């Protein structure tokens with residue numbers, strides 16, 4: 001049996017190593033899109049795990065699977081990494097704990113004060129693209145296991161770490177693919193922690209879902225001076241958009257009791273986000289395409305959302321006499337797990353070693369947690385990691401070193417608790 005303080009001390013001793021590891025990791029530009037340097041990122045992580053005694057496996061996604069999801073970017077290889085370490089004791093029958101995180105980052109863009117891929121440490125913060133979202137999460141789970149082993153905890157059962165790509169573009173060829181291939185399943189996983197940046201002071205229990213799609217109103221071209229010969233697709237779309245406006249009110253009344261943060265996001269929603277039509281000021285347009293972003297609360301399904309859209313299209317068709325077409329871009333089902341599941345309670349207890357209070361949250365967006373909860377059917381799965389949500393995707397992104405250290409301690413202590421190794 002180990003005292004928590006020994007684990008915390010072992011993390012503190014590693015602070016400089018954690019920061020150094022993170023700097024090297026962030027220096028590998030893994031921007032997605034397009035999916036740059038995944039092989040190099042995967043090798044860096046494979047080496048890091050092999051050095052620590054994990055059995056590692058590189059999981060490259062077959063080209064045809066990549067082309068299915070990302071037809072424009074199938075020339076970039078998609079490479080994920082899985083490492084597993086089993087307990088050494090003869091009676092190593094403890095639980096199987098799985099940490100997962102993504103190592104792709106969103107494009108840095110312009111306007112940074114310094115090179116986003118030459119991370120610097122200043123005023124207790126590490127600056128660089130991916131420091132918060134979410135290379136520090138991967139660093140934390142790796143060093144958490146180092147620390148608890150250094151403190152004398154045998155990883156009874158097993159610890160698996162998966163590091164995946166393409167989360168920023170839907171995760172289908174990252175964690176989605178690993179789940180599909182059985183790397184995360186109820187057979188090999190008792191507890192799963194997705195180490196995305198949600199602040200070291202709280203856990204995240206789930207996320208809303210999303211459905212992105214285009215609707216096109218059809219019409220007939222004509223010269224503007226003989227408009228009666230044509231059928232104006234823009235005006236047909238106007239009818240459809242009016243229906244979407246009313247539908248939005250209905251969705252806002254469809255609320256959830258879950259602690260979605262911010263509270264304004266505790267409902268379903270739809271927004272028109274792009275509009276495209278027309279050729280010239282003197283041509284009646286035969287086509288008008290609007291793009292929509294539909295957000296789903298837990299309890300809704302993507303299929304029910306699709307049906308509602310189809311009904312609105314039918315109504316607009318009947319009212320205008322125009323044809324309407326639907327084209328889907330991407331979807332993610334909502335996901336959530338109970339606040340009182342074991343892994344949630346264990347992490348909450350340990351967070352309270354560092355903070356006076358903590359409240360679980362549910363993410364307003366969607367992330368890779370859904371693959372584990374919905375597709376693999378693992379309810380013992382939370383999101384917990386260092387990094388500040390408001391630092392994700394911004395210019396001059398940073399992570400406070402204190403954040404990483406605290407999250408690493410919580411992960412180490414919680415893992416030891418789940419393994420039944422603490423006093």
Ligand SMILES: [Zn+2]
Pocket residue numbers: 102133134167196197
């Ligand atoms: Zn992320």
